[in-house]
Amino acid sequence: MAFESLSDRFQNIFSGLRKKGKLSEADVKAAMREVKMALLEADVNFKVVKQFVNSVKERAVGVEVMESLTPGQQVIKIVNEEMIKLMGDDNQDLTFSKEPPTIYMMVGLQGAGKTTSSAKIAGLLKKKGKNPLLVAGDIYRPAAVKQLQVVGEQLDVPVFEMGTNNKPVDIAKAAIEYGKKNNNDVIIIDTAGRLHIDEKMMGELVEIKEQVKPFQILLVVDSMTGQDAVNVAESFNNQLEIDGVILTKLDGDTRGGAALSVKAVTGKPIKFACVGEKLTDVEVFHSDRMASRILGMGDVLTLIEKASENIDEAKAKEMERKLRKAEFTFDDFLDQMQQLKSMGSINDLLGMIPGMGKQMKNVQIDDKEIAKMEAMILSMTNEERANPDLINPSRKKRIATGSGNDIGAVNRFIKQFHQSKQMMKQMGGMMKGKKGRNGMMNLPF
């Protein structure tokens, strides 16, 4: 698994660099080599990687190493901060023109997810109390108009279409008129997917832009895109002057380096991330989550963050000791679940945790399941949480009733708890075997 080799390599940086003081050029160079590889494996464009690595190198040399970090960790911390900064640290929400209707135009390659994204944005707007209109401007792909109509119906958002025999620019113009008459304050124009080097098709977009003067043009980019992302983004931006980016299919397991590439070459904000097949699966883009995903170091970053915030190391050591001795309680379990939940989808997180890859490969955890588990723990008494062995059949029955589950679910959960306790014990041992590093590195979360 790609993740394993990667996190192993990062672990090596940490064990290799132990001394304190200022970051030397050698420290930075060693760490940056690994960072470079990580970024390349995450599909960040080679030129972007080079540029990024160089600028971070300059910033990092001579920086004081924090007491709680190793030099390697200090470099990663700087890398992470710079990456977040580069991808835009302010949350980008949708804005509206002073004079309605606000016109959005969606553009991108074939199969990037424009139609679905258009619908998702319309859904968001509707929730905000807007009255959006979707416009079917893809007259080329068979049944594209129908697709927009179907999703429009699911959202109860009107769809303007003129079949496939009119020019997209005429459809767009007619749609604006229609929207004005029908009090649609936001108009979203879906367009056909096209290659950025197809002059004729790109010309069509330019014409629409000139004729309807959209308030914003959003480029839809598949998060799985490889090195070519820069060419696509640059080309669309040069010809259309885009205003923002929507990143799709982030519910996959791609590391999503395209996000960094696109941002680096266009300078335009990434506004939304699409994270699932349901029409509500769209969220505001978080550059910090994306940075850790691209770097592929899940817990390492969290640990660095925590360590640099000077969180009580004694507490962390205590947790680590508990894990290794398998004294892990339901309270700890609840604690960790809640921490995890605040960081995003459990499945994504699990995948990102170095070393977890193999064990968790076939485990699918539903976020709903987590909610269930939480309910079960909350239905336990304090004694039961602290001492899981206390739980007998009659207590189980009470827990089941209290949490609204059947007794089978409670049984399964308790069994799972013991299994994961066992697993953590093993992991604690495993990581200890690799030795080195400060104590906190042994925490699985």
Next chain:
Amino acid sequence: MKEKSQINGELQTNEELQTNNELHMNKNEDKKKGFFSKLVIGLSKTRDNLIGGVENVLNSFITIDEEFYEELEEALIMADLGVNTVLKVIEDLRVKVKEQKLTSTEEVRELLKNELKSLMLVNEDAYDFVDQKTVLLVIGVNGVGKTTTIGKLSNQYKLAGKTVMLAAADTFRAAAIDQLKVWANRSGVPLIAQSENSDPGAVVYDAIQSAKAKNTDILICDTAGRLHNKKNLMDELHKIYRIIEREYPAAHKEVLLVLDSTTGQNAVQQAKLFKETADITGVVLTKLDGTAKGGIAIAIQSELKLPVKYIGVGEGIDDLRPFDSNDFIDALFNIT
């Protein structure tokens, strides 16, 4: 040496390279007709990018030194071959250069070409399924071009004199059935479909019974795009595969994984996980008419031994072509 290559890299913009290549191609166009030159033209963009870089490196270095290998490495990474594959290719190259005591970059170019060719070899029997009773299952993540690929394939098989049937087993995406219907009408082949959100397994079951009854040569099953890390959706796909195995054991099972050539390293992961679900027999590499390098196909072939069987080089109905590793690599490098 470094100076020279950098200057070269900066001065020769993509545009210039393109014109150069176009000139070459115009000359060749008259001489070479048919499939080969068509492939070259279709791949010209790919060529500019993949070998634009590699050629650049090969041309700007005279001696084989560390610097040369590094630049070559970079050029290949830019082509989406992936770090692992590139390291492997370069390592092999180093060993062979030493063994054969090669001294010029020109010789290395031939060697590299042969290395990549040997990686991308397709078995001679790769297309035998076309002449058998076959159930062809088309799978892949969302938006790679599964339905379009099916449209083009059905047309080609029909023109080759085969009886073809389509099964609309993408019952999930809005209007996917309608999209396939349009393609079925274009190629004049029957389509088996149920309503949206019906069980895709049932659609495939129906289609198999119908294909058997009508003695259809090739039954092509469309499936919904799914991300490979969604266990429930992959289970659903596995179920479809099992239905085909169980209901039509006599048929050849051809499973084509469709990959978007703009996809980066994640394509390897896609191929790995889809392979666990259904026994993939080949890869279709789509959208090669863009500027994407499609180098990921080399990584997939090298790591998973999955041969590319078709490539998509345009929107036209016959812009989906059988893949040939020799032609592919030759076209990528140069023709003369």
